[in-house]
Amino acid sequence: MPDTGIEVRDLHKEFPVRDRGLFGPRTTKTAVNGLDLDIPAGRITGLLGLNGAGKTTTIKILATLLRPTSGTVRVDDLDSVADARAVRRRINLIAGGERMVYTRMTGRENLWYFGQLYDVPKRELRARIDELLSLVGLTQAADTMVERYSRGMTQRLAIARGLINDPAYLLLDEPTLGLDAPIARDLRRVVARLAAEGTGVLLTSHYLAEVEELCAHVYVIADGRHLAAGSPAELKTATGSLGTVRVTVPQVPPAVAEVATRFGATRTPADGGGEILTLRSPDHMAGPLAAAIVGAGGAITALEIKEASLEDAILALTDGTVPGPVVLA
Amino acid sequence: MIDATRSAARVFAAESLKQHRRLFGQPLVVFSMLVWPILQLATTYYTLRPVATASDAAAHWPLAADPHRLLAFLATGTLAYAFFFSLVQSAWHFSFERTTGTLELLFLSPAGRLTLMIANGAGALLQNAWLLTCFTTAALLGFGTLSVASWWMYGVVVLALLIPAVAWGAFLNSLLVFSRDSAFLYTVLDEPLWFVSGVRLPHFALPAVVQVVGAVFPLTGSLIAVRGALLEGDTLGALAPTLGWLTLLSALLLAAAAVILRVGEAHAQRTGRLRLA
Numbered sequence: 001m002p003d004t005g006i007e008v009r010d011l012h013k014e015f016p017v018r019d020r021g022l023f024g025p026r027t028t029k030t031a032v033n034g035l036d037l038d039i040p041a042g043r044i045t046g047l048l049g050l051n052g053a054g055k056t057t058t059i060k061i062l063a064t065l066l067r068p069t070s071g072t073v074r075v076d077d078l079d080s081v082a083d084a085r086a087v088r089r090r091i092n093l094i095a096g097g098e099r100m101v102y103t104r105m106t107g108r109e110n111l112w113y114f115g116q117l118y119d120v121p122k123r124e125l126r127a128r129i130d131e132l133l134s135l136v137g138l139t140q141a142a143d144t145m146v147e148r149y150s151r152g153m154t155q156r157l158a159i160a161r162g163l164i165n166d167p168a169y170l171l172l173d174e175p176t177l178g179l180d181a182p183i184a185r186d187l188r189r190v191v192a193r194l195a196a197e198g199t200g201v202l203l204t205s206h207y208l209a210e211v212e213e214l215c216a217h218v219y220v221i222a223d224g225r226h227l228a229a230g231s232p233a234e235l236k237t238a239t240g241s242l243g244t245v246r247v248t249v250p251q252v253p254p255a256v257a258e259v260a261t262r263f264g265a266t267r268t269p270a271d272g273g274g275e276i277l278t279l280r281s282p283d284h285m286a287g288p289l290a291a292a293i294v295g296a297g298g299a300i301t302a303l304e305i306k307e308a309s310l311e312d313a314i315l316a317l318t319d320g321t322v323p324g325p326v327v328l329a
Numbered sequence: 330m331i332d333a334t335r336s337a338a339r340v341f342a343a344e345s346l347k348q349h350r351r352l353f354g355q356p357l358v359v360f361s362m363l364v365w366p367i368l369q370l371a372t373t374y375y376t377l378r379p380v381a382t383a384s385d386a387a388a389h390w391p392l393a394a395d396p397h398r399l400l401a402f403l404a405t406g407t408l409a410y411a412f413f414f415s416l417v418q419s420a421w422h423f424s425f426e427r428t429t430g431t432l433e434l435l436f437l438s439p440a441g442r443l444t445l446m447i448a449n450g451a452g453a454l455l456q457n458a459w460l461l462t463c464f465t466t467a468a469l470l471g472f473g474t475l476s477v478a479s480w481w482m483y484g485v486v487v488l489a490l491l492i493p494a495v496a497w498g499a500f501l502n503s504l505l506v507f508s509r510d511s512a513f514l515y516t517v518l519d520e521p522l523w524f525v526s527g528v529r530l531p532h533f534a535l536p537a538v539v540q541v542v543g544a545v546f547p548l549t550g551s552l553i554a555v556r557g558a559l560l561e562g563d564t565l566g567a568l569a570p571t572l573g574w575l576t577l578l579s580a581l582l583l584a585a586a587a588v589i590l591r592v593g594e595a596h597a598q599r600t601g602r603l604r605l606a
Contacts, residue, residue, distance in 0.1 A: 015600060016600055057601075060601070063437055064437070064598075065433060065603055066598050066599075067595070067599055085439050086439075088437065088438060089439045093437055100433070101431070102350070104350040104351055105346070105347065105350045109346060109350070112343075113343045113347060114434070114438065116340060116342060117339075117340060117343060117435070117438040117439075117440040117445075118439065118440075119335075119336045119439070119440075161434070
């Protein structure tokens, strides 16, 4: 089977809705509206958008849990509707905050159970269960009933479940939601390693630093529509997202005030006396601003530089500050 | 074909473990598996006994005149009922998987849907009924009331109980897993199953309308076959019409389960209601 990746073309999904009881008028709600996505093997692809943008619906369609109203999803050239069973062997889904495991079975039994459903070869299953339990830090609790697990432990087990079939494509819907920082970090490392080994990953996350760290390519959607696509750096550049320079000065003589005005910096009182000059700029203007302040006879007690973030880019896109669609590399 | 059979066997093993863990979470489960059915059996016996031994009743129903045979009749009824009702209970529990979200995980997997439904029912049946089966077998042997045409009729009895029960379980699982009214169906299938299937009374003693309604429940046919083979010494030939009907009914139940699953899953995929939040 060629690893041609997941190809999504002109995807639409409408849900039937009855607003008023069983006999109320039936309407439709559009959740996904003409999406095109490419999720190649060996790459982590981000899918971003605000709440209600259609991310989870898209992921569930890719996981075959929902059927598209129109459009196609092909996984390694298999149609997700016509060849659903073969597609299911090649994918898995991990949803953040997910605690959907059987509480009256142990962690090991849960993984064995799902391994049986995925028909993982018996010879591999035992080793894979041990490996996954170790990966999510549950080796010590492997033979404890899940009903005695904490929420975090249950969630980690759910993550291990999502990897039980060694999926060629992994769909991650807010995977680190609610996880402790060390476990979230470990999961990010695992995801990066899986991608390096050839797994195609689709990631949605509200932790944009996570997306920025992991994703080589990001799609931004709103109201089920495509807004932008590109690498995180390209999205920031394309949206003109601004970095922030904060310079703390002990005093603001007239010449320094003139510099602040010339650069367009805002002035606010600093806690320990003096003022903070804040400049939002598309480039790193810290050097020129600092040089101008010193050149005007001012002194600097602190200098803080914050680079433009993906969050700024997403907000710019979804606020409509930047008109979409913005399609980059 | 071999691969498909092997995959199905693994699904059966998985569901058996799940059912085992669900049912044997606490030692009090023995009450539902043995003590409760025996109490029901005793209640029925001591309720029927004074009526059954009255001269008129015995004339219409000779078996009732012998306390041991009456007890054997009711014990087979209780056992068969336990087989079928354990599947109603199991299907009801299965329907909760839609709200806990695990059903979505089952449908995310490549496991065959009908296989899952059958395996879930069969797993529940094996876990639920083995203790009562042992007890009833021992009791029947102890009463000395068995009248069996040949040794292999025991195999016929097992199949006449097992196959329709598993088909019934698969049908109920398919029905309840996509239904919002599982509690209602649970209630509907409890007492009426006792009544229309002739668990406590011989089938011929029921009103004609009830006999017709009862005929569509596989428990009715299973009971006729089991009692005929174990208590009346019926041969395979004598039971052939009942067994034929049971085979047809089982096939229809499995076919209906397959259709319900196909339609139900497609509907859930369209509406997003594979999981009820």
